[in-house]
Amino acid sequence: MINDAQKVFSQEIPKAYGEANQLISQAEGYALERTNRAQGEAHRFLDILGEYEKAPDVSRPRMYLEALQALTGKMERLIVMDGSSGNCVCRCST
Numbered sequence: 001m002i003n004d005a006q007k008v009f010s011q012e013i014p015k016a017y018g019e020a021n022q023l024i025s026q027a028e029g030y031a032l033e034r035t036n037r038a039q040g041e042a043h044r045f046l047d048i049l050g051e052y053e054k055a056p057d058v059s060r061p062r063m064y065l066e067a068l069q070a071l072t073g074k075m076e077r078l079i080v081m082d083g084s085s086g087n088c089v090c091r092c093s094t
Contacts, residue, residue, distance in 0.1 A: 052059040
């Protein structure tokens with residue numbers, strides 16, 4: 001029985017250490033990926049901020065139009081109301 005127990009011990013313990021090391025490596029890789037992505041996004045934001053501070057009158061409308069384009073590009077239907085005349089413009093992509 002002692003020999004059987006030692007046999008199982010010698011098989012299972014290295015296996016458990018291997019699995020633990022694999023999980024640790026995966027977690028470290030994930031942490032590094034998230035850190036690098038966050039640093040990249042922060043640098044991108046700082047670049048955009050620098051351009052905005054140089055010319056806010058140009059950057060603000062451009063950023064607004066880019067945001068609208070990103071939103072409306074995914075929509076199947078877009079209805080725009082003209083506030084002055086009450087006219088309605090409909091754009092349907094289907």
